[in-house]
Amino acid sequence: MEVTRDGTTRVVLEEWSGTSSSKLSKTATVVASPSSLSIRRSGSRFRRFSQRILEAFGFPSSVTPDYVPFQVWDSLQGLSTYIRTMLSTQWFLRDLTGMLGGVIFTFYQGSNLDSNPKMWRLVADFMNDLGMLMDLISPLFPSAFVMIVCLGSLSRSFTGVASGATRAALTQHFALQNNAADISAKEGSQETLATMLGMALGMVLARVTMGNSVGIWFSFLSLTLFHIYANYKAVRCLSLVTLNCERSSILLLHFMETGAVLSPKQVSVMEGVLPSWISAWSSKNAKSLHKRVCLGVRISSLDGLEMADLLVSAGSYYEKAKYLLLEKSGIISILVHKDSTARDVLQAFMHALVVANLVEKDKSVHLEGQLWMDKHYEHFVLKVLFSLI
Numbered sequence: 001m002e003v004t005r006d007g008t009t010r011v012v013l014e015e016w017s018g019t020s021s022s023k024l025s026k027t028a029t030v031v032a033s034p035s036s037l038s039i040r041r042s043g044s045r046f047r048r049f050s051q052r053i054l055e056a057f058g059f060p061s062s063v064t065p066d067y068v069p070f071q072v073w074d075s076l077q078g079l080s081t082y083i084r085t086m087l088s089t090q091w092f093l094r095d096l097t098g099m100l101g102g103v104i105f106t107f108y109q110g111s112n113l114d115s116n117p118k119m120w121r122l123v124a125d126f127m128n129d130l131g132m133l134m135d136l137i138s139p140l141f142p143s144a145f146v147m148i149v150c151l152g153s154l155s156r157s158f159t160g161v162a163s164g165a166t167r168a169a170l171t172q173h174f175a176l177q178n179n180a181a182d183i184s185a186k187e188g189s190q191e192t193l194a195t196m197l198g199m200a201l202g203m204v205l206a207r208v209t210m211g212n213s214v215g216i217w218f219s220f221l222s223l224t225l226f227h228i229y230a231n232y233k234a235v236r237c238l239s240l241v242t243l244n245c246e247r248s249s250i251l252l253l254h255f256m257e258t259g260a261v262l263s264p265k266q267v268s269v270m271e272g273v274l275p276s277w278i279s280a281w282s283s284k285n286a287k288s289l290h291k292r293v294c295l296g297v298r299i300s301s302l303d304g305l306e307m308a309d310l311l312v313s314a315g316s317y318y319e320k321a322k323y324l325l326l327e328k329s330g331i332i333s334i335l336v337h338k339d340s341t342a343r344d345v346l347q348a349f350m351h352a353l354v355v356a357n358l359v360e361k362d363k364s365v366h367l368e369g370q371l372w373m374d375k376h377y378e379h380f381v382l383k384v385l386f387s388l389i
Contacts, residue, residue: 012029012030012031013029013030013031013299014026014028014029014030014338015027015028015029015030015298015299015300016338017298024338027041027298027300028040028041028298028299028300030299030300030302030307039300041300093146093150094146094149094150094152094153095153097150097151097153097154097157098153098154098156098157099157100157101153101154101157101158102157102158102160102161105157105158105161105162106161109162113161113162113165113166113169114165114169115242115244115245116244116246117165117166117169117170117173117240118166118235118238118240118271118273119235119272119273119274119275120162120165120166121162121163121166121170121231121234121235122231122232122235122273122274123158123162123275124158124159124162124163124166125159125163125227125228125231126228126231127155127156127158127159127162128155128156128159128163129224129227129228130152130155131152131153131154131155131156131159132152132220132224133152133220133224134148134149134151134152134155135149135152136220138152167184167187170238171183171184171187173238173240173241173242205219232273235273236268236273238268239264239265239267239268240264240268241264241388243346245290245293245349246271246272246288246290247267247271248290248349248350248353249288249289249290249353250262250267250270250271251267251384252289252350252353252354252357252380253289253353253357255376255380255383256354256357256372256376260383261380261383261384261386261387262387263387264387264388276291289353289356289357290353292330292331292332292356292359293331293332293334293349293352293353293356294331294332294333294334295334295336295345295348295349295352296334296335296336297326297333297334297335299335302326306326306328309326309328310324310326310335313325313326313366317366317367317369317370318370321344321347321348321351322336322337322339322340322341322344322348323335323336323337323340323344323345323347323348323351325348325351325352325355325366325369327355327359327365327366330356330359332352332353332355332356332359334348334349334352336348347373347377350373350377350380351369351370351373351377354369354372354373355369358372
């Protein structure tokens with residue numbers, strides 16, 4: 001806060017962006033006064049755009065120093081393979097579509113695969129089923145053959161990215177004794193055995209249905225439905241012990257209502273495993289507080305009225321916190337301080353969930369939310385930790 005020569009008080013806020021607290025760069029400076037609001041952006045547009053791309057992939061703070069040289073050489077060897085493949089096949093458009101689809105999918109959803117492995121495991125298998133369906137119907141439409149084949153390749157590219165990432169996350173979940181490599185090897189052997197058995201049964205079924213279109217389609221659709229059902233039952237068996245947005249919401253809401261903390265198994269029963277855009281009607285957690293919380297909002301995206309509300313709440317309720325909360329139309333936005341730690345971010349998200357719950361009850365959300373956090377938050381965290389023992 002500064003006082004100008006004419007006695008006017010103004011507030012100067014800096015917006016920083018980066019992948020970790022030690023690798024930040026200033027992206028904007030916001031100057032707010034009673035009569036004006038100005039935003040001065042730092043750096044060129046190209047630099048900001050390239051930085052956003054790197055942040056979307058979690059680079060470089062989320063990887064080890066040897067990641068870059070390994071990926072350089074691995075990409076070069078892969079490049080030679082792709083060139084040789086193009087020399088030996090004419091399916092250039094199909095393969096290119098699949099590769100572009102994989103890159104785009106990673107850019108938009110890569111950071112969500114670790115936090116929602118159960119949902120993306122289901123999505124991956126569904127997209128694989130869709131790709132196989134495209135391959136099966138492509139000969140029926142000669143005029144649209146190339147487009148259908150490309151759509152099938154696009155579906156399988158999503159499958160490859162999501163399946164590989166979620167497999168790694170689930171392997172880490174299963175490895176209680178730092179034996180992720182051993183579990184991964186055993187899972188690979190199990191899949192090989194299942195593939196061999198499937199090939200044998202598939203050859204028998206193909207021989208029985210040879211020349212019978214109705215039999216082929218009936219067998220394919222029946223097996224597809226069973227495949228989806230088996231995958232759904234498989235992910236429903238998982239009781240993950242890590243917190244994501246939805247599991248945090250389920251835990252906190254139950255604690256606020258009963259004072260008790262659910263076990264990982266109980267949370268897994270209430271947790272949705274379908275994408276949010278198709279699971280709203282079947283969700284067992286009707287409130288879904290996490291859907292009304294936006295983590296990591298940029299200061300430069302706020303308008304003058306929102307900035308004024310933020311400054312008032314900052315001086316009244318969040319003087320000691322390394323985050324600020326802004327409530328508008330039931331949506332809670334979280335602005336995180338550049339020096340905040342993972343513990344601070346977790347507290348900010350839980351605080352936002354508390355405020356989101358209070359909004360429904362028409363209470364003084366900032367005051368009541370801060371009182372609840374002061375009284376119950378540390379006790380809540382301790383009970384969650386004890387539930388994992």
